[in-house]
Amino acid sequence: MSENADAAPAAGGFMESTLLRILAPTLLALLFLGGWEMMVRVREIPPYILPGPIAIWQTLLRDWGSLSVSLLITLKITFMALSVAAILGLVLAVLFAQSRIIELSLFPFAVILQVTPIVAIAPLIIIWVDDIAISLLICAWIVAFFPILSNTTVGLNSADHNLKDLFKLYRASRWQVLTRLLLPSALPYFLAGLRISGGLALIGAIVAEFVAGTGGSASGLAYRILEAGYQLQIPRMFAALVLVSTTGIAIFLALSLLTHLLLRHWHESAMGRGDRR
Amino acid sequence: MRTRYRIERRALLTGGTAFVLSAVAGARVPLAQTLEKLTFQTNWRAQAEHGGYYLALANGLYRRAGIDCEIRMGGPQQNPAQLLLAGRVDMIMSSGFQALNYVRENIPFMAIGAIMQKDPQGFMFHAEAGFNSFEQMRGRPILVGAGGRVTYWPFLRRRFGFTDSQIRPYTFNIQPFLADKQAIQQCFVSSEPFAARLGGADPRVLLFADAGFPNYQTTIDISRRLVDEKPDLIQRFVDATMQGWTQYLRGQDVAAANALIMRDNQEMTQEKIDYAVRALNERGIVFSGDAERLGVGAMTDERWEAFYTAMRDAEVMPPGLDVKRAYSLRFVNRRVGLA
Amino acid sequence: MSPRRPLLSLTGVSKRYATGTLALDGIDLTIMPGDFIALLGPSGCGKSTLLRLIAGLTAPSGGTMEWPMAMHDAAGDVERDIGFVFQEPTLMPWASVIRNVALPLELAGMKRRDAEERAAEWIARVDLKGFEKAYPRALSGGMRMRVSIARALVTRPRILLMDEPFAALDEITRFRLNNDLVQLWAQERFTVIFVTHSVFESVYLAERIVVMAPRPGRIAEEVRITAPTERGEEFRTSPEYAAQCRTVSLALSAAMGGAHE
Numbered sequence: 001m002s003e004n005a006d007a008a009p010a011a012g013g014f015m016e017s018t019l020l021r022i023l024a025p026t027l028l029a030l031l032f033l034g035g036w037e038m039m040v041r042v043r044e045i046p047p048y049i050l051p052g053p054i055a056i057w058q059t060l061l062r063d064w065g066s067l068s069v070s071l072l073i074t075l076k077i078t079f080m081a082l083s084v085a086a087i088l089g090l091v092l093a094v095l096f097a098q099s100r101i102i103e104l105s106l107f108p109f110a111v112i113l114q115v116t117p118i119v120a121i122a123p124l125i126i127i128w129v130d131d132i133a134i135s136l137l138i139c140a141w142i143v144a145f146f147p148i149l150s151n152t153t154v155g156l157n158s159a160d161h162n163l164k165d166l167f168k169l170y171r172a173s174r175w176q177v178l179t180r181l182l183l184p185s186a187l188p189y190f191l192a193g194l195r196i197s198g199g200l201a202l203i204g205a206i207v208a209e210f211v212a213g214t215g216g217s218a219s220g221l222a223y224r225i226l227e228a229g230y231q232l233q234i235p236r237m238f239a240a241l242v243l244v245s246t247t248g249i250a251i252f253l254a255l256s257l258l259t260h261l262l263l264r265h266w267h268e269s270a271m272g273r274g275d276r277r
Numbered sequence: 278m279r280t281r282y283r284i285e286r287r288a289l290l291t292g293g294t295a296f297v298l299s300a301v302a303g304a305r306v307p308l309a310q311t312l313e314k315l316t317f318q319t320n321w322r323a324q325a326e327h328g329g330y331y332l333a334l335a336n337g338l339y340r341r342a343g344i345d346c347e348i349r350m351g352g353p354q355q356n357p358a359q360l361l362l363a364g365r366v367d368m369i370m371s372s373g374f375q376a377l378n379y380v381r382e383n384i385p386f387m388a389i390g391a392i393m394q395k396d397p398q399g400f401m402f403h404a405e406a407g408f409n410s411f412e413q414m415r416g417r418p419i420l421v422g423a424g425g426r427v428t429y430w431p432f433l434r435r436r437f438g439f440t441d442s443q444i445r446p447y448t449f450n451i452q453p454f455l456a457d458k459q460a461i462q463q464c465f466v467s468s469e470p471f472a473a474r475l476g477g478a479d480p481r482v483l484l485f486a487d488a489g490f491p492n493y494q495t496t497i498d499i500s501r502r503l504v505d506e507k508p509d510l511i512q513r514f515v516d517a518t519m520q521g522w523t524q525y526l527r528g529q530d531v532a533a534a535n536a537l538i539m540r541d542n543q544e545m546t547q548e549k550i551d552y553a554v555r556a557l558n559e560r561g562i563v564f565s566g567d568a569e570r571l572g573v574g575a576m577t578d579e580r581w582e583a584f585y586t587a588m589r590d591a592e593v594m595p596p597g598l599d600v601k602r603a604y605s606l607r608f609v610n611r612r613v614g615l616a
Numbered sequence: 617m618s619p620r621r622p623l624l625s626l627t628g629v630s631k632r633y634a635t636g637t638l639a640l641d642g643i644d645l646t647i648m649p650g651d652f653i654a655l656l657g658p659s660g661c662g663k664s665t666l667l668r669l670i671a672g673l674t675a676p677s678g679g680t681m682e683w684p685m686a687m688h689d690a691a692g693d694v695e696r697d698i699g700f701v702f703q704e705p706t707l708m709p710w711a712s713v714i715r716n717v718a719l720p721l722e723l724a725g726m727k728r729r730d731a732e733e734r735a736a737e738w739i740a741r742v743d744l745k746g747f748e749k750a751y752p753r754a755l756s757g758g759m760r761m762r763v764s765i766a767r768a769l770v771t772r773p774r775i776l777l778m779d780e781p782f783a784a785l786d787e788i789t790r791f792r793l794n795n796d797l798v799q800l801w802a803q804e805r806f807t808v809i810f811v812t813h814s815v816f817e818s819v820y821l822a823e824r825i826v827v828m829a830p831r832p833g834r835i836a837e838e839v840r841i842t843a844p845t846e847r848g849e850e851f852r853t854s855p856e857y858a859a860q861c862r863t864v865s866l867a868l869s870a871a872m873g874g875a876h877e
Contacts, residue, residue, distance in 0.1 A: 176723055
């Protein structure tokens with residue numbers, strides 16, 4: 001006399017949606033690039049004013065050596081800043097959940113971090129901190145920190161109150177409540193904050209390096225953009241810009257994939273269309 | 278004849294523009310003469326290092342030459358070369374490096390005059406640190422600006438054995454220098470030392486030019502198109518400019534020019550201007566070498582060749598560039614201003 | 617009075633909330649091991665509050681609660697051996713069925729493998745064999761409620777507390793689950809305290825029906841069901857059932873007295 005769960009949605013529907021999800025933006029991108037190239041050719045715009053996509057692509061291939069090194073450096077800073085922001089944000093959010101007093105006293109400082117314009121304080125940080133890489137890391141971290149902290153705090157407070165009663169019933173320790181109930185409840189919120197912060201960390205790293213003007217012996221993409229500007233190597237400047245944009249997209253997709261993998265079994269935001277009961 | 282007034286557009290520091298009705302000193306022009314317009318973009322906020330231009334404007338040298346010249350002020354993080362390329366201005370204040378960039382990138386622009394025979398940039402340090410030569414700065418942290426990294430730095434690195442790990446970012450702020458007696462930073466010999474002195478320090482400067490750095494500074498860059506279309510206009514502009522510089526550095530009739538500078542740049546003071554003019558003259562930035570023979574703004578093929586060779590060896594420029602395409606000598610070397 | 621010792625004795629228990637509302641007043645109740653008790657009453661009669669008091673989720677404002685057969689832990693608190701089934705299934709949505717059912721055992725310190733072994737037994741007992749790895753979102757309402765029941769029973773508690781667990785389900789599922797519950801109880805003989813507002817459900821399931829009245833919450837009457845322990849569809853359509861329902865119905869109306877809602 002047992003009931004049966006409905007069968008998984010038809011395979012065709014899944015294939016359709018993935019194809020569409022990739023096809024649609026790709027098509028639009030190709031249209032845009034084609035239009036750009038055509039405009040540059042038809043109006044004979046010189047490459048030092050506005051290079052076409054093909055010229056940019058050629059420059060990207062030709063200069064891949066130096067650009068890829070810079071890309072790696074920018075990626076490293078972004079990734080490290082994001083990790084520190086995630087860990088610190090998580091730890092602080094857990095602390096906030098444990099004590100209201102701590103939350104009330106520290107939260108204003110977190111908000112101050114959020115609204116501080118990096119453009120203004122990056123030069124100061126670079127002056128105070130002797131190490132270039134660390135000062136860039138700090139700038140990128142400042143920008144990425146708040147969304148994770150804020151979202152995770154909300155998430156930790158949004159655990160089902162019936163579940164909390166259940167844990168109380170079974171006399172769970174504080175640690176058990178934290179690891180088995182609060183943290184899993186907060187996971188969707190944490191991941192949402194992480195997705196936002198991914199792009200912000202990249203922006204922070206780029207802006208900081210822009211403002212710093214110079215790096216040490218190793219420089220990221222922002223410096224390449226500046227340098228190409230000084231040298232009037234406009235196609236190269238655009239090539240570096242393209243790399244920055246692509247990196248931003250890649251970060252977002254990677255974090256979205258992570259979110260999907262972690263939440264696909266149980267959270268509304270990650271479910272496909274057909275799995276709902 | 279009557280006094281002509283002109284509505285001048287001034288770029289304010291706050292980013293807006295103001296229309297100012299100003300009497301042009303000493304200008305008596307016949308009615309119904311039309312002036313041809315030219316825009317010139319400088320590479321920083323108004324200062325004594327731009328003095329010749331402001332004098333030519335304030336004392337009517339441009340007007341007498343039939344030119345309605347507009348001087349646009351530059352600033353930090355601005356790149357005048359990009360404005361020139363985009364056609365937003367007719368000419369810019371530039372350096373020898375940009376001219377070589379034009380050749381390398383096959384861009385139809387070039388230099389037509391060089392106000393500063395010696396590059397006024399150098400390293401500034403405290404007297405207490407006691408450096409006597411660039412060699413002694415090996416291995417020390419040095420504050421280098423973004424532009425410097427791709428211009429003078431490779432030259433110095435090659436000649437004196439510096440390494441890139443010495444570079445610290447220079448954010449155009451004097452505080453780090455004042456805070457550290459061992460600090461070394463890039464400077465314009467006519468500017469930063471004054472600020473350092475105001476801050477209570479005793480600064481010394483070693484000029485790159487004295488170490489053999491052959492860059493021309495405060496050059497005039499222009500498009501080939503404009504040179505081909507209006508050579509006579511350009512010649513009049515260059516002559517008026519060189520005349521203005523000669524007068525300015527000799528201290529002749531500089532009051533109006535300095536007033537203009539201080540109005541455009543609210544942070545400029547007469548003290549700073551006097552200091553800068555003194556420094557420019559003492560170090561022979563403008564009046565030296567070829568300029569003593571050929572007049573302010575002089576350029577020679579030999580010098581350009583030497584400059585390109587030095588940059589090629591420092592690996593700033595690729596080999597095989599046709600350096601003659603970077604400049605034109607047709608507008609200078611006319612002994613303007615020399616007795 | 618039975619010669620056996622009671623499982624739980626409540627004497628004069630009352631509960632007043634911080635807002636001043638008197639939710640329960642002077643509750644006297646004796647619960648024997650193996651009882652199936654229904655707490656029946658309209659909303660506001662404090663039946664859920666009474667359940668939470670027994671569970672230890674909230675403390676009484678007055679009166680005493682004694683657990684003669686229970687152990688006391690280091691802090692002097694009674695070690696209550698309780699399973700609780702809420703009105704919502706209250707499953708952890710991020711965990712599979714077996715992880716949910718194993719939770720109480722693991723919270724008590726059992727190793728994961730042993731806990732999951734025991735959990736698997738109970739999952740089978742509630743007729744969900746094969747769904748161990750499924751996630752709650754993929755299950756129907758009735759199935760989720762079975763998981764909740766399995767979780768409540770996995771520790772083999774002395775008392776199973778159920779707070780209107782089937783109220784949100786459709787009738788067919790409700791009847792099915794009623795049968796399953798009674799069968800389980802007949803096999804395992806744990807004590808059940810079942811909160812409901814349905815006369816029919818209380819008569820079908822329970823041996824003792826405690827009828828409660830509201831404002832303030834108190835016990836109005838207790839009705840004993842003298843029916844065969846074998847509950848089945850025949851019982852539901854028998855004249856005995858109808859007669860018992862009528863008795864209880866009358867008791868309930870009397871309890872609600874002049875309070876017309």
